[in-house]
Amino acid sequence: MKLLIIEDEPALRTAIQxxxxxxxxxxxxxADFREAINKVNEFEYDCIIADITLPFxxxxxxxxxxxxxxxxxxxxxxxxxxxxxxxxxxxxxxADDYLTKPFHLSELNAxxxxxxxxxxxxxxxxxxxxxxxIKPASKTVFINERSITLTGKEYQLLLYLIANQHRVxxxxxxxxxxxGDSYDQAGxxxxxxxxxxxxxxxxxxxxxxxxxxxVYGAGYRFG
Amino acid sequence: MKLLxxxxxxxxxxxxxxxxxxxxxxxxxxxxxxxxxxxxxxINDKIQWMRYLDTAKVDNAVLLLKTPEFSLTPTDQPIxxxxxxxxxxxxxxxxxxxxxxxxxxxxxxxxxxxYLLVMRKSQIEKDDLLKNIIHVMLLAFAGLLFFAILFNFIxxxxxxxxxxxxxxxxxxxxxxxxxxxxxxxxxxxxxNQLNDxxxxxxxxxxxxxxxxxxxxxxxxxxxQTPLAIVQGxxxxxxxxxxLSEEQLKxxxxxxxxxxxxxxxxxxxxxxxxxxxxxxHFTERTDMAAVTDKYLQLFDELMAEKxxxxxxxIQPANWQxxxxxxxxxxxxxxxxxxxxxxxxxxxxxxxxxxxxxxTNSSDYTEIPESSLFQRFKKQQVSHSASNGLGLAICKxxxxxxxxxxxxxxxxxxxxxxxxAIS
Numbered sequence: 069m070k071l072l073i074i075e076d077e078p079a080l081r082t083a084i085q086x087x088x089x090x091x092x093x094x095x096x097x098x099a100d101f102r103e104a105i106n107k108v109n110e111f112e113y114d115c116i117i118a119d120i121t122l123p124f125x126x127x128x129x130x131x132x133x134x135x136x137x138x139x140x141x142x143x144x145x146x147x148x149x150x151x152x153x154x155x156x157x158x159x160x161x162x163a164d165d166y167l168t169k170p171f172h173l174s175e176l177n178a179x180x181x182x183x184x185x186x187x188x189x190x191x192x193x194x195x196x197x198x199x200x201x202i203k204p205a206s207k208t209v210f211i212n213e214r215s216i217t218l219t220g221k222e223y224q225l226l227l228y229l230i231a232n233q234h235r236v237x238x239x240x241x242x243x244x245x246x247x248g249d250s251y252d253q254a255g256x257x258x259x260x261x262x263x264x265x266x267x268x269x270x271x272x273x274x275x276x277x278x279x280x281x282x283v284y285g286a287g288y289r290f291g
Numbered sequence: 292m293k294l295l296x297x298x299x300x301x302x303x304x305x306x307x308x309x310x311x312x313x314x315x316x317x318x319x320x321x322x323x324x325x326x327x328x329x330x331x332x333x334i335n336d337k338i339q340w341m342r343y344l345d346t347a348k349v350d351n352a353v354l355l356l357k358t359p360e361f362s363l364t365p366t367d368q369p370i371x372x373x374x375x376x377x378x379x380x381x382x383x384x385x386x387x388x389x390x391x392x393x394x395x396x397x398x399x400x401x402x403x404x405x406y407l408l409v410m411r412k413s414q415i416e417k418d419d420l421l422k423n424i425i426h427v428m429l430l431a432f433a434g435l436l437f438f439a440i441l442f443n444f445i446x447x448x449x450x451x452x453x454x455x456x457x458x459x460x461x462x463x464x465x466x467x468x469x470x471x472x473x474x475x476x477x478x479x480x481x482x483n484q485l486n487d488x489x490x491x492x493x494x495x496x497x498x499x500x501x502x503x504x505x506x507x508x509x510x511x512x513x514x515q516t517p518l519a520i521v522q523g524x525x526x527x528x529x530x531x532x533x534l535s536e537e538q539l540k541x542x543x544x545x546x547x548x549x550x551x552x553x554x555x556x557x558x559x560x561x562x563x564x565x566x567x568x569x570x571h572f573t574e575r576t577d578m579a580a581v582t583d584k585y586l587q588l589f590d591e592l593m594a595e596k597x598x599x600x601x602x603x604i605q606p607a608n609w610q611x612x613x614x615x616x617x618x619x620x621x622x623x624x625x626x627x628x629x630x631x632x633x634x635x636x637x638x639x640x641x642x643x644x645x646x647x648x649t650n651s652s653d654y655t656e657i658p659e660s661s662l663f664q665r666f667k668k669q670q671v672s673h674s675a676s677n678g679l680g681l682a683i684c685k686x687x688x689x690x691x692x693x694x695x696x697x698x699x700x701x702x703x704x705x706x707x708x709x710a711i712s
Contacts, residue, residue, distance in 0.1 A: 083523030148515035170519035285540030
C-alpha cells in the first residue's frame with residue numbers, strides 16, 4: 069500500500085512517516101503544495117494524508133485536483149483548524165476523513181486502515197491475525213473459526229489494536245478512539261481497563277492466545 | 292414616545308397661544324372695521340337729517356322723536372361744529388341685557404334754538420363676531436390637530452422609512468455573516484449622514500472582527516502544530532523496546548499532559564469563538580437526541596463508578612448550534628459523572644424548554660462568585676479538570692439566549708438550562 073504524506077512541518081512529517089512505515093506502508097512525502105500537485109499527477113497512491121495549510125497553496129486544492137482526476141485514492145485531511153466549516157468543506161470536496169491536530173499516530177493509522185479497507189474491498193474482506201479473523205462487513209469476530217460475541221466497544225478496541233499491532237498504545241489514545249472528543253469528560257482512563265479485561269477474557273475463553281500485553285506505565289501492546 | 296409624536300405635541304403646544312393671539316388680533320381688526328363702517332353710516336345719516344331739518348318747519352314732528360336710534364333734545368350747550376362719536380351700552384328690554392351701540396352726538400341749531408342730536412346704531416354683530424371668530428379658530432385648531440396626526444402617520448410611514456430600514460438592518464446585523472449589510476443612500480441629508488457613519492463603522496468592525504477571527508484560527512494553528520509534533524515524537528519514542536518502565540511512564544505522562552494542554556488551548560479558542568459570535572444561533576437542535584447520545588456515550592463511565600442514572604427525556608427542539616449543544620450537554624453530564632461519588636446518582640430531565648441535571652457529590656456548594664468563572668476550580672482540583680467546563684457552558688447559554696442556573700441541596704448539585712421562548 070502506497071501513501072502520500074503532504075505536510076510542511078518536517079518534524080511532524082517524519083514522525084508520521086516513521087510510524088506508518090513501521091506498520092508496513094510505503095510512504096512518500098510532499099513538503100509543499102507544488103510538490104504535492106506534481107506527485108498526485110505523476111503517481112498513483114492508495115491513500116493521501118494532506119495538511120490544509122501548505123506553502124504555495126491549500127491542501128483543499130489538492131483534494132479538488134484529485135477529485136478532478138477521478139482518483140481512487142482515499143483522502144484524510146489533517147489540520148490544526150478544527151472549525152466546523154473547514155471540516156465540512158473538506159468533506160464536501162471529497163475528503164474521506166478529517167483529523168484535527170494534535171492526533172495520536174495510532175489513531176491516524178487506524179483511520180487509514182479502515183479507509184483502505186472500505187475503498188479497496190468495499191469492506192468485503194476479512195482481517196486476519198493468526199487465529200483471529202474479523203469480518204468487518206458483518207462486524208463478527210472468529211477465533212479458530214469459532215464466532216465470539218463482542219460488545220461494540222470491544223469490537224472497536226480489537227480493530228484498533230490489530231491495526232496498530234506490535235505498537236505501544238497509550239490509554240488516552242484508546243479512550244480518544246472509543247469516545248471521541250468527549251473522553252476527557254471522564255476524568256480517568258480506568259474504564260479502558262474494564263474493556264481490555266473483558267476482551268482478553270472472551271478471546272482466551274474461545275481458545276485464542278493472549279495477545280494484549282500490558283506495558284507498565286504506558287498502555288497496551290497487541291501481538 | 293415616538294420622536295414624531297413628541298415633535299407634533301410641541302408643535303401643538305406652541306400653536307395654541309399663537310391661535311389665541313391670532314383670534315384676539317382678528318377680533319380687534321374686525322371690531323375696528325365695523326366701528327368705522329358704523330361711524331360712517333352715522334355721519335352719512337346725520338348729513339341726511341341735517342338737510343331735512345334745514346327745510347323742516349319749527350313744529351315738525353321730528354322734534355318729538357325719542358327713540359334709542361334718534362333723538363333731538365333742546366339744550367343750552369353751544370353749537371358744535373363736529374359730531375362726537377363713541378360707543379355705549381344700552382339696555383334692551385326683550386333680551387334683558389345691555390347691547391353695544393355706536394352713538395353720534397352733536398349740538399345743532401334749529402330755528403334759532405340749540406338742540407342735542409343723538410343718533411345710535413346697534414352693534415349687536417360685534418358679539419356675534421367674537422363668537423364666530425372663536426368658533427372659526429377652534430375649528431381651525433381642530434383641523435390642524437387632525438392634519439397633524441394624519442401627517443404624523445404619513446410622515447412616519449414615508450419620510451422616516453429609511454430611518455426604520457436602517458434601524459432594522461442594525462438590529463439584524465450579524466458580524467459572523469460574510470455579507471455585511473450596506474446602508475443605502477436616501478433623499479434625506481441627515482439619514483445619509485447616519486448611513487454613511489454606519490457604513491464606515493460596520494466596515495471597520497467587520498474588518499476588526501475578521502482579523503480577530505483569523506487570529507483565533509491562526510493561534511490554534513500555530514499552537515496545535517508544535518503540539519502535534521511533540522505528540523507524534525513521544526508516541527514514536529514509546530515504541531522503543533529498550534526503555535525502562537520509569538521512562539515509559541514519564542513519556543506517557545508527558546503525552547497525557549500535552550493533550551491536556553491541547554484541550555486547554557482548544558477550549559480557550561472555543562470560548563473566544565463563542566464570544567466572537569462565530570456560531571450561528573438560527574440553527575435548531577434536537578436536544579433529546581443530543582442528551583440520549585451522551586447518556587449512551589457515558590453509560591460505561593457511570594457503570595464504572597456505579598452511578599445510578601434516572602432520566603426523563605421529552606422531545607425538545609432548541610435554537611442552538613448543534614456543535615454547541617453537544618459541548619453543553621457533554622460538559623454538564625461529564626461534570627455530573629466526574630464530581631460524583633462512587634455509588635452516587637444522576638437525574639437528567641429534559642422537557643420542551645428545560646434541561647435539568649442533578650448529581651450527588653461529596654463536593655460542597657460551588658460559591659456563586661466563582662461558579663462560571665474561568666480557571667476557578669472547585670475545591671480540591673481535579674486532575675482532569677481544566678477549569679473551563681462551566682465557563683464554556685455559561686458562554687454558550689449566554690450567546691444562545693438560554694439561561695443557566697445552579698442550585699445546591701446537600702448532597703445534590705443541580706444545573707438547570709432554560710430555553711426562554
